Amino acid sequence: MGDYRLLSTSGILGYGYPEESLERGIEMGVDMLGVDGGSVDPGPHYLGSGKTLNSRLAMKRDIRLMLRAAVKHNIPVTVGTCGGAGGEPHLEVMADIVREIAREDGLSFKMATIHAEQDKAWVKKQLDAGTVRSMRNVPPLDAATVDKAERIVGCMGSEPYMEALDQGALVVLGGRSTDPAPFAACAMRAQTDAAPAWYAGKMLECAAAGAWPKGHDCIHVTITDDGGVICEPPNPIRRCTPASIANQSLHENASPTIFQEPGGVLDASDCAFEAVSDRATRVSGMTWTPDDKYTVKIEGAELIGYRAITICGTRDPVLIAGYDNYLEIVRENVVQKAEALGVTPDKYHLNFRTYGRDGVMAEREPLSDSPGHELGILVEVIADDQESANAVLSVARVNTMHNDFPGRLCKEGNMAFPFSPSDIECGPAYRFNVYHIVEPKTPTEMFPIDYEDVRG
Amino acid sequence: MPKLKDIAVVCKSKNAGPFELTIDAVFGDKETFDKVHATGVICPELFAKLYNVSVDDILFTVYEPGLAFKATLPRLVSAGDLGDTDVYGAQQHGPLIEVDIPI
Numbered sequence: 001m002g003d004y005r006l007l008s009t010s011g012i013l014g015y016g017y018p019e020e021s022l023e024r025g026i027e028m029g030v031d032m033l034g035v036d037g038g039s040v041d042p043g044p045h046y047l048g049s050g051k052t053l054n055s056r057l058a059m060k061r062d063i064r065l066m067l068r069a070a071v072k073h074n075i076p077v078t079v080g081t082c083g084g085a086g087g088e089p090h091l092e093v094m095a096d097i098v099r100e101i102a103r104e105d106g107l108s109f110k111m112a113t114i115h116a117e118q119d120k121a122w123v124k125k126q127l128d129a130g131t132v133r134s135m136r137n138v139p140p141l142d143a144a145t146v147d148k149a150e151r152i153v154g155c156m157g158s159e160p161y162m163e164a165l166d167q168g169a170l171v172v173l174g175g176r177s178t179d180p181a182p183f184a185a186c187a188m189r190a191q192t193d194a195a196p197a198w199y200a201g202k203m204l205e206c207a208a209a210g211a212w213p214k215g216h217d218c219i220h221v222t223i224t225d226d227g228g229v230i231c232e233p234p235n236p237i238r239r240c241t242p243a244s245i246a247n248q249s250l251h252e253n254a255s256p257t258i259f260q261e262p263g264g265v266l267d268a269s270d271c272a273f274e275a276v277s278d279r280a281t282r283v284s285g286m287t288w289t290p291d292d293k294y295t296v297k298i299e300g301a302e303l304i305g306y307r308a309i310t311i312c313g314t315r316d317p318v319l320i321a322g323y324d325n326y327l328e329i330v331r332e333n334v335v336q337k338a339e340a341l342g343v344t345p346d347k348y349h350l351n352f353r354t355y356g357r358d359g360v361m362a363e364r365e366p367l368s369d370s371p372g373h374e375l376g377i378l379v380e381v382i383a384d385d386q387e388s389a390n391a392v393l394s395v396a397r398v399n400t401m402h403n404d405f406p407g408r409l410c411k412e413g414n415m416a417f418p419f420s421p422s423d424i425e426c427g428p429a430y431r432f433n434v435y436h437i438v439e440p441k442t443p444t445e446m447f448p449i450d451y452e453d454v455r456g
Numbered sequence: 457m458p459k460l461k462d463i464a465v466v467c468k469s470k471n472a473g474p475f476e477l478t479i480d481a482v483f484g485d486k487e488t489f490d491k492v493h494a495t496g497v498i499c500p501e502l503f504a505k506l507y508n509v510s511v512d513d514i515l516f517t518v519y520e521p522g523l524a525f526k527a528t529l530p531r532l533v534s535a536g537d538l539g540d541t542d543v544y545g546a547q548q549h550g551p552l553i554e555v556d557i558p559i
Contacts, residue, residue, distance in 0.1 A: 135473065138475050257517065361541065362532060431538065432537070
């Protein structure tokens with residue numbers, strides 16, 4: 001085989017990238033175009049609600065340019081973790097955008113959609129079989145937790161992508177996937193070794209985040225015949241240096257050298273990084289050790305209630321000096337008054353987030369005893385339903401403003417509210433409740449594929 | 457005595473998945489990195505103290521190719537859960553950045 005060349009357009013589809021970078025990247029020679037579509041990083045809301053992370057307009061702009069190039073040059077295009085969370089609604093939005101572009105631009109191609117949402121009965125069967133493990137720092141999974149999840153997705157590896165490409169798909173839209181998987185799949189299908197294929201995937205998934213200066217931009221990666229990985233940003237203002245590439249593996253990883261992927265472990269402990277030009281860096285020496293048992297991570301999110309918030313601030317030194325006592329008084333009053341409305345304390349959580357004291361680090365804040373001269377307070381209520389959340393928040397706002405406290409001089413009000421109305425209804429709130437490892441019989445068992453001839 | 461913020465080129469935190477936080481300090485040249493390494497100040501025990509967690513809960517890596525030190529530790533609550541203050545985990549590096557480095 002010869003070199004295999006991959007181009008990733010941005011860290012997440014919809015973040016945007018310069019059109020010239022894509023054009024330059026293609027001139028450098030490419031065998032596939034790819035982009036990661038999501039992450040767990042923006043939190044559980046997207047998986048829980050089924051909403052997309054980025055706007056439809058932003059995703060459409062980013063994928064349109066890639067589709068045009070893919071059809072023109074007859075090279076595959078892959079999107080991993082479509083729509084931000086890679087569940088069914090996210091995949092549907094993405095497929096719909098692709099069909100729309102095909103119609104508008106007169107593009108025809110075979111499209112594969114790889115589903116990642118999991119049947120709860122299947123997950124519970126894995127529980128019964130005793131093969132479900134927790135990720136670090138995650139409690140064990142039980143059937144009740146599975147039932148509570150709004151949605152559970154499996155994080156697919158390279159094999160479903162390889163199958164879709166084998167079936168002749170030019171456009172492959174994946175549900176939840178490990179970030180490097182679509183890139184690694186394309187490379188391994190072209191007979192590269194697993195180690196450089198997965199390493200290339202790690203560098204491609206965040207696109208120009210591994211370049212200096214960082215930015216939402218494209219990255220071009222070549223896997224050479226002898227197993228090296230050369231990273232070079234098409235945009236001439238950016239460079240991939242040995243340091244920028246080495247540091248990229250720190251990003252969002254527990255370890256900078258050991259990466260568990262479905263089917264094996266990528267080890268970059270002995271990697272060598274060498275500049276091949278002032279803008280390109282070659283990495284070599286990574287290894288891949290296949291696992292005895294194929295494993296897949298599953299992710300789920302459950303509803304924790306409905307949120308309402310208000311934002312206010314104080315610069316009263318008496319209040320700030322007795323702040324904890326003041327909060328306690330407010331809290332007691334809220335409990336009483338909410339109860340009078342029929343909302344008992346077991347039906348909601350009341351939380352005061354205090355910026356200027358410990359709003360960023362909570363109990364890990366070492367300087368919480370020396371608050372600033374003014375404090376910003378985010379009053380938050382999460383209740384079983386939105387009406388209760390709004391009602392309790394309203395009570396909390398009034399009491400935060402007007403409650404008396406020892407030594408009080410600011411008799412007209414304790415807080416500065418920047419807005420009218422001051423109460424904000426936030427809708428449903430979620431938490432990750434499934435973050436576990438399962439052992440499917442085959443790498444593709446959890447990820448069925450649909451094919452469609454899209455005609456423009 | 458310099459603080460870490462005076463001699464590092466990067467000091468950052470971020471989620472490593474929704475249940476863990478990872479904190480990195482990166483130095484700009486091999487000489488500084490080696491000097492910092494030799495002081496032994498950046499170690500699992502430091503992170504245990506700064507973030508009030510058990511040393512056993514810290515995954516610590518001295519990453520020479522990146523001239524970096526990395527510590528991964530449990531989040532207080534998972535990203536976005538009740539009471540979470542930092543969904544991305546991007547602002548938890550404050551205690552580390554102020555640490556004195558005796559070089």
